[in-house]
Amino acid sequence: MAHNDVPIGAVIVDAQGEIIGCGRNERELRGDPLAHAEIVALQAAATTRGSWRFDDCTLVVTLEPCAMCAGAMSQARLARVVFGAFDAKAGAVTSVFDVVRDPRLPHRLEVVAGIEELACVRVLKEFFAVARTENELPK
Amino acid sequence: MEPDCKRRKMEEPADPPWEALLVLPELESREVELTPAYAAPVLLRTETSRLVRELSAARPLTELPHLKRVQARGGTQLLEVLLCPAGPSPGASRTLAELLPDGRVDVRGLGEPFLVQVPARAPLTRPQFEEAARHWPTAFHENKRTSQALAGRLFTLQDKAAMEARMEHAVWAARRGAELGMVPAGAAVVDPATGRVLAVGHDCRNGLHPLLHAAMVCVDLVACGQGGGTYSYRDYPACSFLPPLPGDGLPYICTGYDLYLTREPCVMCAMALVHSRIQRVFYGVSSPHGALGTGYRLHGRQDLNHRYEVFRGVLEGPCRRLGQEPGAR
Numbered sequence: 389m390a391h392n393d394v395p396i397g398a399v400i401v402d403a404q405g406e407i408i409g410c411g412r413n414e415r416e417l418r419g420d421p422l423a424h425a426e427i428v429a430l431q432a433a434a435t436t437r438g439s440w441r442f443d444d445c446t447l448v449v450t451l452e453p454c455a456m457c458a459g460a461m462s463q464a465r466l467a468r469v470v471f472g473a474f475d476a477k478a479g480a481v482t483s484v485f486d487v488v489r490d491p492r493l494p495h496r497l498e499v500v501a502g503i504e505e506l507a508c509v510r511v512l513k514e515f516f517a518v519a520r521t522e523n524e525l526p527k
Numbered sequence: 528m529e530p531d532c533k534r535r536k537m538e539e540p541a542d543p544p545w546e547a548l549l550v551l552p553e554l555e556s557r558e559v560e561l562t563p564a565y566a567a568p569v570l571l572r573t574e575t576s577r578l579v580r581e582l583s584a585a586r587p588l589t590e591l592p593h594l595k596r597v598q599a600r601g602g603t604q605l606l607e608v609l610l611c612p613a614g615p616s617p618g619a620s621r622t623l624a625e626l627l628p629d630g631r632v633d634v635r636g637l638g639e640p641f642l643v644q645v646p647a648r649a650p651l652t653r654p655q656f657e658e659a660a661r662h663w664p665t666a667f668h669e670n671k672r673t674s675q676a677l678a679g680r681l682f683t684l685q686d687k688a689a690m691e692a693r694m695e696h697a698v699w700a701a702r703r704g705a706e707l708g709m710v711p712a713g714a715a716v717v718d719p720a721t722g723r724v725l726a727v728g729h730d731c732r733n734g735l736h737p738l739l740h741a742a743m744v745c746v747d748l749v750a751c752g753q754g755g756g757t758y759s760y761r762d763y764p765a766c767s768f769l770p771p772l773p774g775d776g777l778p779y780i781c782t783g784y785d786l787y788l789t790r791e792p793c794v795m796c797a798m799a800l801v802h803s804r805i806q807r808v809f810y811g812v813s814s815p816h817g818a819l820g821t822g823y824r825l826h827g828r829q830d831l832n833h834r835y836e837v838f839r840g841v842l843e844g845p846c847r848r849l850g851q852e853p854g855a856r
Contacts (some may be wrong), residue, residue, distance in 0.1 A: 418755055418757055419750055419753065419754055419755015419756065420747060420748075420750045420755050420756050420757045421750065421780050421799075421802045421804075422743060422746055422747065422750075422755060422757075422799050422802060422803075422804050423529050427738060430735060430737070431738070431757075434737055435643065440732070440736070440737030441845070445683060447703070447759060451816055454798055454802075455795070455798035455801075455818075455823075455825060456778075456794075456795050456796075456798035456799045456801075456802060457795075458794065458795075458798075459793055459794035459795025459796070459797075459798060460738050460795045462794070462795075463737060463738060463793070463795060477830070477832070478795075478831060478832070480645070480798070484828075484830050485823075485832070487823075489792050490822070491817075492822050493816055493822065494795070526684060
């Protein structure tokens with residue numbers, strides 16, 4: 389990506405299978421540390437619908453969401469989250485903790501994990517392989 | 528004539544003085560975990576130092592290095608010595624010969640071994656230490672700052688006056704938001720090095736966007752001040768930022784800054800604050816789904832890539848009343 393953002397993508401799909409919002413990670417592009425793909429997709433979907441409730445919708449994302457995005461999905465009352473790659477360092481839908489299935493919180497989501505995992509991991513690995521080569525210090 | 532303060536009391540109930548209370552991270556706030564171990568009474572006191580020496584050489588407490596070897600039972604003269612950990616599923620009573628089979632410890636002076644529950648980890652705070660010591664004597668390296676903070680002695684009166692003034696910005700913003708039909712929650716970002724209030728914001732979720740809780744708004748406003756950010760706050764004049772001073776080296780978003788929040792943030796906001804690299808968070812009142820002390824304690828997790836300090840209770844009275852003022856939701 390030209391703007392050097394880690395390539396993570398998300399779409400929000402309604403009950404009819406229509407995509408009502410999509411987003412990619414734009415933290416560097418926007419200079420906004422909160423512009424994760426899921427947040428950008430939720431912003432787009434809220435504009436499409438003119439509403440913030442997504443009871444009938446699924447959010448599909450290439451990388452396991454962090455606690456902020458998991459909390460955001462809960463705020464937006466999404467029905468389901470589908471993700472590809474696991475994030476062992478910050479994942480909040482299985483890996484480090486599980487925000488969207490915590491009985492203490494007011495809304496819970498169905499979780500489908502590891503869909504097209506290899507393809508999702510490959511996109512990230514390719515990005516970091518290039519980033520590492522470019523940043524390599526002269527020996 | 529009635530004294531001034533008494534008359535004021537009649538008009539508006541005076542708030543009791545507030546305290547900024549440290550919200551401990553998970554590791555430091557959890558209950559003391561226990562693990563079984565074998566101990567034995569020392570029947571001949573004169574053998575104690577030899578027994579301790581031989582046991583330390585033959586059965587070093589490598590997994591439980593924080594435990595003292597000997598305790599005086601319930602403040603009596605009767606000494607008990609720790610022999611070894613009992614493992615996860617200890618059997619019934621064991622004999623000294625079974626527990627110390629290799630002859631490296633001369634069992635002279637030892638009574639019949641028994642099982643005892645001992646603290647599994649070194650205590651991190653004074654409350655944990657006091658709880659641990661009820662089970663078995665434990666070493667404790669006190670973090671003076673944590674103890675001061677827990678006792679409410681970390682901040683001077685001057686500090687508290689400054690904190691109160693900063694929280695008042697957040698309370699003011701919450702009221703302006705409520706006037707526009709928003710949830711009455713406000714926030715302010717301050718650079719503690721200069722005292723400058725860099726951003727003030729309120730909850731905007733009923734207008735711009737469902738995710739715009741006050742903390743998210745403030746992080747975005749700080750990003751706006753640094754030339755980034757996502758939203759426009761044209762319709763929300765109370766949401767504002769100060770551009771950085773000329774010649775100021777810009778930190779990454781909120782590095783080194785303090786955030787004042789009228790209420791405890793939710794999981795989304797607490798993690799957004801991890802991403803923003805905030806240094807300290809002060810909030811007024813807890814909230815039922817809060818993530819900085821109530822449900823989660825997202826601020827001090829070793830497994831996340833940033834940690835920040837949290838204090839609750841700042842200007843608690845006015846923050847609490849925000850939810851009860853006319854028109855609030």
